[in-house]
Amino acid sequence: KAGVTQTPRYLIKTRGQQVTLSCSPISGHRSVSWYQQTPGQGLQFLFEYFSETQRNKGNFPGRFSGRQFSNSRSEMNVSTLELGDSALYLCASSLDGGTRTGELFFGEGSRLTVL
Amino acid sequence: GQQVMQIPQYQHVQEGEDFTTYCNSSTTLSNIQWYKQRPGGHPVFLIQLVKSGEVKKQKRLTFQFGEAKKNSSLHITATQTTDVGTYFCADTNTGNQFYFGTGTSLTVIP
Numbered sequence: 001k002a003g004v005t006q007t008p009r010y011l012i013k014t015r016g017q018q019v020t021l022s023c024s025p026i027s028g029h030r031s032v033s034w035y036q037q038t039p040g041q042g043l044q045f046l047f048e049y050f051s052e053t054q055r056n057k058g059n060f061p062g063r064f065s066g067r068q069f070s071n072s073r074s075e076m077n078v079s080t081l082e083l084g085d086s087a088l089y090l091c092a093s094s095l096d097g098g099t100r101t102g103e104l105f106f107g108e109g110s111r112l113t114v115l
Numbered sequence: 116g117q118q119v120m121q122i123p124q125y126q127h128v129q130e131g132e133d134f135t136t137y138c139n140s141s142t143t144l145s146n147i148q149w150y151k152q153r154p155g156g157h158p159v160f161l162i163q164l165v166k167s168g169e170v171k172k173q174k175r176l177t178f179q180f181g182e183a184k185k186n187s188s189l190h191i192t193a194t195q196t197t198d199v200g201t202y203f204c205a206d207t208n209t210g211n212q213f214y215f216g217t218g219t220s221l222t223v224i225p
Contacts, residue, residue, distance in 0.1 A: 045212050
């Protein structure tokens with residue numbers, strides 16, 4: 001069974017640009033969540049999607065957005081990039097039968113550097 | 116809002132020594148999950164604790180859930196170099212959102 005796939009793995013952008021990251025969850029998983037990881041800050045929750053609906057959103061500015069498609073693939077977009085957006089962006093999928101106790105399966109992440 | 120504190124932030128041990136990381140919450144936790152992230156890797160699920168006072172073991176790893184469900188711990192006996200990485204606890208107390216601790220970075224000195 002294929003794991004969670006994130007693309008691109010690495011990317012470099014300049015301030016003011018925008019970026020789109022993609023995540024393909026494990027087959028059969030309908031929940032996809034996104035996390036930002038920076039040194040010393042741990043994993044910060046961005047948002048979670050289930051069946052194309054955003055169910056929850058973390059405390060990030062509106063420049064951070066996402067969506068989920070009917071095949072459960074998800075994208076996140078960051079507009080007007082700032083230097084502080086440099087981070088590892090992790091996508092995680094889970095079965096989520098509604099109990100919210102399913103383990104998260106993480107992708108390898110997309111490492112974004114903003115210059 | 117929900118805050119999950121994890122201590123220590125860093126830990127260096129000699130190979131063969133024991134290691135413990137603690138996860139504390141200001142509110143009652145519903146479920147606790149533990150993840151391990153190797154350097155340069157992604158978090159990988161280790162275990163989930165659900166019941167008050169629960170203790171689970173995985174070889175040299177022992178996981179505990181506090182009686183009041185406000186804290187949890189991960190203890191590694193006789194560390195090995197393969198134990199190197201960052202250990203995170205996570206709670207799904209409210210909504211559909213995982214609250215991760217800040218992590219404990221473990222370095223094992225051979």
